[in-house]
Amino acid sequence: xxxxxxxxxxxxxxxxxxxxxxxxxxxxxxxxxxxxxxxxxxxxxxxxxxxxxxxxxxxxxxxxxxxxxxxxxxxxxxxxxxxxxxxxxxxxxxxxxxxxxxxxxxxxxxxxxxxxxxxxxxxxxxxxxxxxxxxxxxxxxxxxxxxxxxxxxxxxxxxxxxxxxxxxxxxxxxxxxxxxxxxxxxxxxxxxxxxxxxxxxxxxxxxxxxxxxxxxxxxxxxxxxxxxxxxxxxxxxxxxxxxxxxxxxxxxxxxxxxxxx
Numbered sequence: 232x233x234x235x236x237x238x239x240x241x242x243x244x245x246x247x248x249x250x251x252x253x254x255x256x257x258x259x260x261x262x263x264x265x266x267x268x269x270x271x272x273x274x275x276x277x278x279x280x281x282x283x284x285x286x287x288x289x290x291x292x293x294x295x296x297x298x299x300x301x302x303x304x305x306x307x308x309x310x311x312x313x314x315x316x317x318x319x320x321x322x323x324x325x326x327x328x329x330x331x332x333x334x335x336x337x338x339x340x341x342x343x344x345x346x347x348x349x350x351x352x353x354x355x356x357x358x359x360x361x362x363x364x365x366x367x368x369x370x371x372x373x374x375x376x377x378x379x380x381x382x383x384x385x386x387x388x389x390x391x392x393x394x395x396x397x398x399x400x401x402x403x404x405x406x407x408x409x410x411x412x413x414x415x416x417x418x419x420x421x422x423x424x425x426x427x428x429x430x431x432x433x434x435x436x437x438x439x440x441x442x443x444x445x446x447x448x449x450x451x452x453x454x455x456x457x458x459x460x461x462x463x464x465x466x467x468x469x470x471x472x473x474x475x476x477x478x479x480x481x482x483x484x485x486x487x488x489x490x491x492x
Contacts, residue, residue, distance in 0.1 A: 255394050272313075279349040314345060390455065
């Protein structure tokens with residue numbers, strides 16, 4: 232007998248069935264949650280900078296405490312990383328538009344910028360400090376540089392979300408799914424699906440399947456791709472033509488609100 236899998240509906244975003252051309256707009260709930268996460272991230276980054284200032288002040292007190300400096304660097308790193316993770320999550324809830332290039336870059340890569348601000352001054356002070364000998368500079372400088380690199384990599388978003396990307400993903404799903412933004416995914420999945428009986432999602436290790444919208448799949452699991460098997464199945468079952476989808480995208484661009492071109 233085939234194993235029955237639990238299907239869990241994700242609350243907070245009902246499937247869209249409006250077939251009118253539109254762009255992605257976050258819900259009031261998503262914007263509110265994003266703002267909350269950004270405030271917490273900002274506070275954590277400020278604490279990280281304060282920790283860095285404390286570490287710099289120790290460099291001018293003789294004898295220099297290597298242990299306390301390393302402890303403060305580690306605390307600084309933890310604060311920056313947690314802040315960056317929360318900030319990136321907020322961007323999945325309320326993404327920026329690619330049309331505003333500077334804002335798009337800063338909003339998505341602010342975690343990396345915060346890492347530079349929270350560690351680079353400390354690295355410079357360590358390497359130029361006269362109270363440290365060569366060995367101490369090597370150890371502390373190495374630890375601080377390593378922390379800077381780790382925080383920078385964690386803070387950098389290699390796949391930044393955008394309003395345009397969300398819109399394209401939603402439009403694709405709606406076109407394939409009779410105008411409805413409704414998908415399925417699993418805890419460990421890398422793609423979302425149009426059918427809960429897809430063989431890729433129904434495996435022996437699957438106990439629970441989640442259902443919701445494309446933005447929810449991105450927000451909760453950072454899933455950005457549609458299952459190729461589901462896509463092919465939908466096109467075949469509904470006798471869809473790719474040229475029709477291209478025409479739909481052209482229509483959306485033609486009726487885009489002023490200021491979004």
